[in-house]
Amino acid sequence: MNSTYDIPDSTDWLKTSLSAFEPLEAALRCQVCKDFYDTPMITTCSHTFCSLCIRRCLASDGKCPICRSSDQADKLRKNGAVQEIVDSFQAARPAALKLAREDVALREEHGAPKRMLKRKLDDTDLEEAEEQRPKQSRRTRSQNRVQDSSPPRLEVIDLDEDYEDDNGLVKCPVCNIRMKEESIWSHLDKCDGQSKPSSGRNSRSRSTPSVTNLLQRTPEKEPASALARLPQLNYSLLKENALRKKLQDLGIPALGSKQLLIKRHVEWGNLWNSNCDSARPRTKRELLKDLDTWERSQGGGAPNPAAVVMKKDFDGNGWATSNKSQFDELIANARRKRTPVEKVEMKEDAVDKMETTAAETREFYDNSNLHNDLRRPSEGNEDALSIIREKADQANLDGLTSRSIVNLASRANAHVNTVDEDVFLDAPRDEFIGNSLDSPLHN
Amino acid sequence: MASSSASKRLFKEYRGLASDPPEGIAAGPVTEDDMFLWEALIQGPEGTPFEGGIFPAELKFPKDYPLAPPSMRFLCDMWHPNVYPNGTVCISILHPPGDDPHQYEQASERWSPIQSVEKILISVMSMLAEPNDESPANVDAARMWRERRKEYERIVRENVKKGLGL
Ligand SMILES: [Zn+2]
Ligand SMILES: [Zn+2]
Numbered sequence: 001m002n003s004t005y006d007i008p009d010s011t012d013w014l015k016t017s018l019s020a021f022e023p024l025e026a027a028l029r030c031q032v033c034k035d036f037y038d039t040p041m042i043t044t045c046s047h048t049f050c051s052l053c054i055r056r057c058l059a060s061d062g063k064c065p066i067c068r069s070s071d072q073a074d075k076l077r078k079n080g081a082v083q084e085i086v087d088s089f090q091a092a093r094p095a096a097l098k099l100a101r102e103d104v105a106l107r108e109e110h111g112a113p114k115r116m117l118k119r120k121l122d123d124t125d126l127e128e129a130e131e132q133r134p135k136q137s138r139r140t141r142s143q144n145r146v147q148d149s150s151p152p153r154l155e156v157i158d159l160d161e162d163y164e165d166d167n168g169l170v171k172c173p174v175c176n177i178r179m180k181e182e183s184i185w186s187h188l189d190k191c192d193g194q195s196k197p198s199s200g201r202n203s204r205s206r207s208t209p210s211v212t213n214l215l216q217r218t219p220e221k222e223p224a225s226a227l228a229r230l231p232q233l234n235y236s237l238l239k240e241n242a243l244r245k246k247l248q249d250l251g252i253p254a255l256g257s258k259q260l261l262i263k264r265h266v267e268w269g270n271l272w273n274s275n276c277d278s279a280r281p282r283t284k285r286e287l288l289k290d291l292d293t294w295e296r297s298q299g300g301g302a303p304n305p306a307a308v309v310m311k312k313d314f315d316g317n318g319w320a321t322s323n324k325s326q327f328d329e330l331i332a333n334a335r336r337k338r339t340p341v342e343k344v345e346m347k348e349d350a351v352d353k354m355e356t357t358a359a360e361t362r363e364f365y366d367n368s369n370l371h372n373d374l375r376r377p378s379e380g381n382e383d384a385l386s387i388i389r390e391k392a393d394q395a396n397l398d399g400l401t402s403r404s405i406v407n408l409a410s411r412a413n414a415h416v417n418t419v420d421e422d423v424f425l426d427a428p429r430d431e432f433i434g435n436s437l438d439s440p441l442h443n
Numbered sequence: 444m445a446s447s448s449a450s451k452r453l454f455k456e457y458r459g460l461a462s463d464p465p466e467g468i469a470a471g472p473v474t475e476d477d478m479f480l481w482e483a484l485i486q487g488p489e490g491t492p493f494e495g496g497i498f499p500a501e502l503k504f505p506k507d508y509p510l511a512p513p514s515m516r517f518l519c520d521m522w523h524p525n526v527y528p529n530g531t532v533c534i535s536i537l538h539p540p541g542d543d544p545h546q547y548e549q550a551s552e553r554w555s556p557i558q559s560v561e562k563i564l565i566s567v568m569s570m571l572a573e574p575n576d577e578s579p580a581n582v583d584a585a586r587m588w589r590e591r592r593k594e595y596e597r598i599v600r601e602n603v604k605k606g607l608g609l
């Protein structure tokens with residue numbers, strides 16, 4: 001298990017003093033994988049995705065996932081600016097989040113902030129930004145909610161002495177000119193920020209040199225030996241054996257049906273070519289590991305149940321202790337009434353067949369010693385689970401309803417998990433919900 | 444074992460839904476051992492005969508998610524033009540473009556890798572409020588909804604009660 005299960009999420013900002021960072025972070029994430037852009041590429045239709053994500057999408061249906069325009073992988077271009085923004089944001093994120101969280105804690109201890117003008121200023125800026133922003137499809141629910149449901153917004157940036165008034169004057173945050181407090185609102189409407197900055201603290205004068213420095217310090221370096229991208233093949237024109245030979249030449253497993261060879265070659269092309277795009281290309285051995293992961297989930301080793309099952313120690317009860325909402329109560333009632341359903345074993349011959357198909361391919365990856373440095377699934381999963389528990393506990397403390405999800409998880413476990421379709425259809429319906437006469441929803 | 448990109452993405456959605464749940468919706472994997480089978484609860488929209496009901500459903504995700512959409516099935520009696528008698532939901536967001544029985548529907552309403560569990564569940568909630576009877580999954584329910592609305596609403600309300608164990 002790699003560390004990706006400890007997932008930072010844009011919603012981490014919601015209950016901090018920097019809730020406006022939630023949409024910022026959401027904008028730095030790929031809409032396909034929901035992760036920070038990794039090797040962002042821009043399409044012909046000017047949409048940006050991770051290289052691997054868009055390559056997989058285009059290999060699958062040849063269309064941009066956002067606007068559905070047709071596009072081709074060889075027309076993708078790097079979006080270096082976005083990469084740089086993401087890198088810088090990620091580097092700044094932990095410290096910024098820590099400060100923003102501490103800030104809220106501090107304010108809660110010491111009551112409301114004293115400088116009301118600062119509050120107003122900040123809120124107005126945000127509202128205006130909000131209105132000016134073109135309507136975007138990626139605006140999330142939480143973004144829309146920022147204004148009404150977030151705790152009082154507390155600023156970090158304008159707490160320095162720059163904003164201290166001087167003879168009753170306040171400084172325009174854009175151009176730094178001092179003026180009477182009552183005139184600042186009308187001034188802000190017109191301010192173009194062009195007036196001479198009086199100190200280096202103006203955000204524009206500050207940011208310009210640092211961006212330049214950044215560019216000078218980290219010029220985009222091409223990999224020492226530019227890697228050659230793999231061309232697409234016309235699989236319908238290739239005989240199975242010729243294709244098998246191609247896979248052998250590429251040094252990837254050449255076993256399985258033609259269908260599987262094609263799927264594997266496509267995925268290898270996605271992995272290989274996105275690695276060519278990357279400013280930090282990885283070794284072929286690492287790419288083979290990724291291909292192995294793909295093989296286990298979608299390729300020749302695919303639906304082996306053992307590969308999916310990790311560890312059965314999930315404690316649903318711990319989450320169910322503090323049910324308050326009607327929603328939760330309903331679920332809890334259902335849980336009490338549940339009747340265990342026997343697990344339906346997978347048909348044995350089906351499993352056998354899958355395992356034989358997988359076995360030889362598996363041999364290839366195993367012989368490549370790709371996994372010597374990886375822990376077993378169950379070991380890694382414990383970490384993941386404890387992180388989730390911690391976060392959900394936190395969410396519960398904050399009065400969110402995430403526990404209902406877990407309740408339903410444990411409730412549903414008894415019914416749905418491995419039940420065969422046909423068994424399912426005949427199952428008595430009321431079993432799923434149970435008797436909830438004492439539910440507050442009963443009225 | 445490194446996790447597949449599908450399970451990573453599902454985990455992220457789970458994480459997001461847990462820390463910022465939409466109103467009236469709860470969803471998550473049945474067990475955290477298997478990100479590919481979720482259960483969801485949807486609250487009946489207010490002002491509709493579904494009001495007051497809590498409707499459990501399961502979502503099954505393909506291994507190449509989000510390239511392909513999940514399937515969704517209600518685990519309770521659901522009398523609705525767009526729900527098959529076995530509970531399977533039939534709405535455009537659950538169909539990739541080109542694979543949509545609803546030919547008239549715009550591609551933008553259909554599945555794409557940028558859609559999400561949250562968007563599906565919100566679509567289903569609004570489907571409960573506003574059935575689409577042009578290519579119904581349940582022909583009888585669609586006809587009843589069109590021609591005998593009172594009777595349709597009575598059945599829905601009965602199902603709501605039954606679902607609550609009354
Ligand atoms: Zn991505
Ligand atoms: Zn596009």
Ligand SMILES: [Zn+2]
Nearest residue numbers: 172174175191
């Ligand atoms: Zn100014």
